[in-house]
Amino acid sequence: MEYRHLGRTGIRVSELSLGSWITFKNQVNVDAAVEIMAAAYDLGVNFFDNAEAYAKGKSEEVMGAALKKLGWRRGSYLITTKIYWGLFDGVNEKSTLNRKRLIEGINGSLERLQMDYVDVLYCHRPDKNTPIEETVWAMHNIIEWGKAMYWGTSEWSAAEIVEAIAIAERHHLHKPVTEQPEYNLFERKRFSGEYVRFYKEHGYGSTTWSPLATGLLSGKYNTGIPEDSRAGVMKTDWLTAAVTDQEKLAKVKALEPIAKELGCTLSQLSLAWCLKNPFVSTVITGASRVEQVHENMKASDVVDKITPEIMERIDVIFGVKKENDD
Numbered sequence: 001m002e003y004r005h006l007g008r009t010g011i012r013v014s015e016l017s018l019g020s021w022i023t024f025k026n027q028v029n030v031d032a033a034v035e036i037m038a039a040a041y042d043l044g045v046n047f048f049d050n051a052e053a054y055a056k057g058k059s060e061e062v063m064g065a066a067l068k069k070l071g072w073r074r075g076s077y078l079i080t081t082k083i084y085w086g087l088f089d090g091v092n093e094k095s096t097l098n099r100k101r102l103i104e105g106i107n108g109s110l111e112r113l114q115m116d117y118v119d120v121l122y123c124h125r126p127d128k129n130t131p132i133e134e135t136v137w138a139m140h141n142i143i144e145w146g147k148a149m150y151w152g153t154s155e156w157s158a159a160e161i162v163e164a165i166a167i168a169e170r171h172h173l174h175k176p177v178t179e180q181p182e183y184n185l186f187e188r189k190r191f192s193g194e195y196v197r198f199y200k201e202h203g204y205g206s207t208t209w210s211p212l213a214t215g216l217l218s219g220k221y222n223t224g225i226p227e228d229s230r231a232g233v234m235k236t237d238w239l240t241a242a243v244t245d246q247e248k249l250a251k252v253k254a255l256e257p258i259a260k261e262l263g264c265t266l267s268q269l270s271l272a273w274c275l276k277n278p279f280v281s282t283v284i285t286g287a288s289r290v291e292q293v294h295e296n297m298k299a300s301d302v303v304d305k306i307t308p309e310i311m312e313r314i315d316v317i318f319g320v321k322k323e324n325d326d
């Protein structure tokens with residue numbers, strides 16, 4: 001496993017990491033979580049991602065209970081969580097980054113995770129109705145109280161992050177250090193657009209999500225929805241629509257010969273493509289079973305096989321034009 005700095009921080013994160021979205025609680029109970037996390041940890045993963053909204057707090061409970069059973073040294077791994085959507089519908093508790101919510105939120109997450117601090121606390125989305133200054137101060141205080149080591153953003157625009165950094169610098173507060181954006185073969189416009197200059201100038205970290213486009217890029221949906229897959233188990237409209245999108249499925253199928261040529265699986269190729277981006281600190285993978293962890297963690301071996309020629313062929317499949325093209 002290779003380790004990359006989380007932006008300009010002194011912390012190094014395994015370039016492949018593991019998250020619990022949808023899986024923990026819905027598909028994975030505590031015993032299965034123990035197995036999945038142990039498989040990842042044994043292969044060098046040191047970064048485990050969660051969020052208070054995942055399974056309405058139950059995902060944090062499952063991870064907390066699994067960690068208790070695993071008994072790892074706290075210094076040997078990083079735990080992250082995120083706050084924004086909230087667990088209740090109260091007027092100050094939903095889709096907000098106000099000070100009260102953030103502080104109550106981190107206290108709840110720590111209780112469910114059964115820990116004293118998380119390593120990165122993310123603002124899960126930007127909040128257009130709370131002044132960024134209020135959010136920056138609250139995140140700074142949470143760090144000062146020792147409840148989080150660092151803080152970050154998820155799906156914030158470059159302009160919002162730049163504003164948060166400027167406020168923190170003005171008041172000598174802890175700055176956000178990393179984004180958590182979606183990034184995969186289908187979703188790359190931010191990285192090739194608004195984030196390019198920003199990442200270069202600010203050295204911001206990047207912990208990217210849904211590298212397999214929620215499983216689609218593994219090829220498992222090429223001939224329908226398997227019953228034991230995420231879409232088969234969850235049966236939600238948006239997931240069904242996402243994994244039956246014929247245009248996308250055609251692209252996944254067109255990728256197959258390249259994976260074959262490189263001697264790897266579609267999942268490994270798709271993850272390796274994410275790893276190829278030097279601005280990515282860690283690619284957060286998801287897994288519903290141990291075998292997937294074993295397969296996915298081998299993606300690092302594929303990175304060097306993605307030559308400029310292969311990259312070009314992939315771009316053609318995904319309809320990406322060269323920078324100088326009209």
Ligand SMILES: NC(=O)c1ccc[n+]([C@@H]2O[C@H](COP(=O)([O-])OP(=O)(O)OC[C@H]3O[C@@H](n4cnc5c(N)ncnc54)[C@H](OP(=O)(O)O)[C@@H]3O)[C@@H](O)[C@H]2O)c1
Nearest residue numbers: 019020021049209210211212213214215218229230286288
């Ligand atoms: N910040 C945000 O807003 C945000 C949003 C979403 C996710 N995230 C984070 O990113 C993490 C990863 O996202 P994701 O779970 O959507 O990642 P993903 O890699 O796109 O999808 C993971 C799912 O694909 C299937 N899969 C994984 N490896 C496979 C393999 N080798 N072969 C076949 N199927 C395979 C598994 O589902 P099945 O086996 O059930 O089919 C697995 O749960 C999340 O856990 C979360 O921590 C963050």
